[in-house]
Every structure is written in structure tokens, then in C-alpha cells.
Amino acid sequence: MSDAEIVRRVRAGDTAAFAVLVARYRDRLGRYAVHMLGDREDAEEVVQDAFVRAYRSLVRCEEDRFGPWLFGILVNRCRTAGRRATRRHRLFVRDDVSLARTPAVEATDRADWDETVRWALGRLAPVLREAFLLKHVEDMEYDEMARYTGAGVSALKMRVKRACERLRALLTEVERV
Amino acid sequence: MFERDDDVLERVVERLRAPIEMDPTLDARVMVRVARTSRGLDWLARGWEWLRRPRDLAITPLAAAGAVAVLAGLAVWLGSRAAAPATRPGTDTTVVQFILVAPSAASVSVVGDFNDWDATTTPMRPVRSGGIWSVTIPLPAGRHRYAFLVDGSRWLADPSAPRAPDDFGTPSSIVTVGG
Numbered sequence: 001m002s003d004a005e006i007v008r009r010v011r012a013g014d015t016a017a018f019a020v021l022v023a024r025y026r027d028r029l030g031r032y033a034v035h036m037l038g039d040r041e042d043a044e045e046v047v048q049d050a051f052v053r054a055y056r057s058l059v060r061c062e063e064d065r066f067g068p069w070l071f072g073i074l075v076n077r078c079r080t081a082g083r084r085a086t087r088r089h090r091l092f093v094r095d096d097v098s099l100a101r102t103p104a105v106e107a108t109d110r111a112d113w114d115e116t117v118r119w120a121l122g123r124l125a126p127v128l129r130e131a132f133l134l135k136h137v138e139d140m141e142y143d144e145m146a147r148y149t150g151a152g153v154s155a156l157k158m159r160v161k162r163a164c165e166r167l168r169a170l171l172t173e174v175e176r177v
Numbered sequence: 178m179f180e181r182d183d184d185v186l187e188r189v190v191e192r193l194r195a196p197i198e199m200d201p202t203l204d205a206r207v208m209v210r211v212a213r214t215s216r217g218l219d220w221l222a223r224g225w226e227w228l229r230r231p232r233d234l235a236i237t238p239l240a241a242a243g244a245v246a247v248l249a250g251l252a253v254w255l256g257s258r259a260a261a262p263a264t265r266p267g268t269d270t271t272v273v274q275f276i277l278v279a280p281s282a283a284s285v286s287v288v289g290d291f292n293d294w295d296a297t298t299t300p301m302r303p304v305r306s307g308g309i310w311s312v313t314i315p316l317p318a319g320r321h322r323y324a325f326l327v328d329g330s331r332w333l334a335d336p337s338a339p340r341a342p343d344d345f346g347t348p349s350s351i352v353t354v355g356g
Contacts, residue, residue: 015215022204030199044203051207056214057297076294083290117192136186137193150324150332150347164186171185 004063011058022051025067029074035133036078038122046081050074068144075130075148082126120170124163131159132167270315271354275323277301277335280308282327289323289349291316296326318355324348 001020009017029050033043050073054061061069121129134145135156142153149156236244275287285301291314292298301310322341325333334340334348341349 015211016208018211019204019208022207026199026203026207027196030203031193031197034197035193044200047199048203048207048210052210052214053295055211060297073295076296080290080293113188114192117189120189121193133193136190147330150326150330164183167189168183168185171189 003066007058007061007063007066010055018051018055021066021070025051025070029071032071032074032133032138033078035121035137036126036129037081038118042081046077047074050077053077071138072148075134078130079126116171120167123170124166128159128163128166131156132163135160269318269355271318272313273316273352273354274311274313275301275325275335276337277310277325277327277333278308279310279325279327279333282308282310284328285310286326287312287314287323288326288332289321291321291323296329301325316352316354320351320353322349322351324350 003021003024006017006020010021026047029047030043033046034040037043037046050070053073054066054070057073121132124132130149131145131151134140134148135142140148142156145151145156146153151159277285279285286296287299287301288294288296289299299312299314301312303309304311323335324347325335327333332347332349335350335352338350338352341351
């Protein structure tokens with residue numbers, strides 16, 4: 001059954017049909033949220049929230065664009081959650097300069113590539129992480145990214161470029177050690 | 178996708194594209210919240226339907242006079258409220274009006290930390306010819322970050338308010354309520 005058919009059924013009062021959309025999109029949304037927020041619990045909370053908001057606003061969704069529309073809600077929820085997390089971290093990390101100068105020695109001990117990637121991704125500024133994930137992991141065109149983020153195409157290209165450079169530098173350093 | 182020497186980035190992307198399985202109970206938790214929302218929306222829909230359904234009413238002249246008196250009193254009360262200061266007595270919320278001149282816009286909404294940057298929560302209305310868009314909402318005391326979302330895709334800072342630094346590089350403004 002297509003997304004559009006399910007959306008029509010839910011709008012007609014078949015609330016249970018929404019579960020099909022949740023199952024269909026849960027993992028894709030979860031993947032973006034986990035990578036963006038770096039925390040599985042936060043990611044689950046944000047994904048739940050995105051689905052509930054989508055359900056409440058379903059009347060505004062174009063039937064054949066449910067997926068992109070839902071993803072747009074998630075991107076915004078991640079931004080809000082990320083800001084909260086940033087504030088939370090600022091409460092605890094008082095010496096940002098020392099933290100930034102901490103050598104990558106800790107990372108060299110990580111045998112697990114997954115953990116290394118997570119570590120490097122977490123060291124990107126949120127704005128760079130977002131652009132990198134949308135472009136290279138979600139495989140979006142720049143026009144689509146612009147609709148989600150509100151940033152111009154040239155700014156997004158620059159963010160992706162800077163994200164790639166930063167990741168390359170971080171991971172090359174780790175591999176060299 | 179990447180240059181020839183970007184093997185490391187290829188490996189990063191390969192890793193990040195790998196599926197992530199979320200907690201299997203997530204679906205159930207979502208549907209519980211959806212069901213609660215649904216019950217609330219159903220109640221609203223039924224109430225709205227009840228209000229819209231035409232019906233014949235038998236009313237005595239005395240009751241009609243009473244109803245007119247109540248409506249007149251309500252009108253006077255609402256009029257006095259409109260003239261009152263924007264700050265609601267006994268609360269920390271203040272009514273704030275957002276205005277944007279955007280003659281070529283088909284739609285404008287206010288997004289900010291007060292509505293979780295949700296484009297659907299606070300749509301603005303065209304108030305007169307000349308492309309003036311406006312919306313009035315109550316805001317709690319404090320500093321709020323916000324922006325205008327034009328035609329669902331273009332973010333604009335408020336040209337009449339201080340600019341805010343933004344972690345994501347999109348333009349936004351600051352409004353300070355109270356204090």
C-alpha cells in the first residue's frame with residue numbers, strides 16, 4: 001500500500017493505519033537522529049516526537065510527499081534537541097579550550113571503526129554534521145537540503161566541503177597513529 | 178562521490194548508511210501517543226460538528242432578552258480587554274505581534290524556540306494590501322529566538338529586531354519579553 005493511500009485512510013479516521021507509516025520510516029528517521037544527536041535515547045525521543053507531530057498535522061501533508069514532509073519535521077526536531085543538548089553540555093564542560101586541545105590519543109585506542117566514526121562525527125559542528133548527513137548519507141540534492149535547512153545552496157556546498165575536510169583530517173590522524 | 182584519495186570518507190559514508198535498528202517498542206510508544214492525540218482530536222471534531230449542525234430552537238422572549246444582555250456584556254468586556262496592556266495581569270506572558278512586509282510571499286509563518294521551530298504552528302495572515310503579514314501570540318517572559326519562514330522554504334531574520342547568533346547558520350532574530 002502506498003504512503004498516499006495510508007495517509008488517506010488515516011485522515012478518514014483509521015488511526016491504526018498510521019502504524020504502517022511508523023514501521024516504514026522508523027529506521028530511516030532513527031538513523032539520521034542517532035547520527036545527528038549522537039545519543040540513542042535522545043534520538044528515540046526525537047523520532048517519536050516527529051511522528052506524533054506528523055500525525056497531528058497530517059491534514060497539511062501532500063499525500064504523495066509524506067516521506068520528505070516527515071523527514072523535514074525530523075530535521076527541525078533534531079535542531080531543537082541539538083540546541084538543548086548543546087546547552088546541557090555547556091553546563092558541564094567548563095573548559096572548552098582544553099577539551100578542544102585534547103589529542104586524539106583516546107581515539108587511536110578504539111579498535112572499532114564504528115566508534116571512531118561516531119567520535120569524528122561528534123566533533124563536527126552541528127551545522128556541518130547536518131549538511132554532511134543530508135548530502136552524503138541521506139543522498140539529497142542541494143535544492144532539497146535548502147528546503148529543509150533554510151540555508152542557501154552555496155552555503156550548504158561550503159558546509160559539506162568543510163565537513164569532509166574536517167572528517168578527513170580527524171580520521172587520517174587517527175589512522176596514522 | 179568523493180575524490181580518488183578519499184577512501185576514508187567512502188568508508189565513513191558506508192558506515193553511516195548502514196541500517197540502524199531502533200528499539201522494537203518504539204512503534205508501540207508512538208502509537209500510544211498517537212491514540213491519545215487521536216482521542217483529543219476526535220473530541221474536538223465531535224464538538225465542532227455539534228456546533229455546526231443546524232437545529233430549531235424554541236426560546237421565550239424573556240430568555241431571548243437575557244441572551245442579548247449576556248452578549249452585550251460580553252462585547253463590553255472584550256472591548257475593555259482589547260484596550261488593556263499587552264501583558265496579562267498575574268501571568269508572565271505578554272502578547273507579541275510579529276509583522277513582516279513580504280509582498281511577493283504566498284505564505285509566511287513564524288518559527289522559533291517558542292514553537293519548536295515548527296512551520297505549521299504559527300502561520301501569519303495577510304492583514305491588508307501591500308503584502309503585510311501579521312500574527313499575534315502570547316509569549317512567556319525571556320529571550321526568544323525566531324525567524325520568518327516565507328513560502329515554506331526561505332528563512333528571514335526580522336529586519337526590525339536584533340540578530341541572533343545561530344548554530345546552524347540560518348538567520349534568526351531575538352525578541353525579549355518582560356524584564
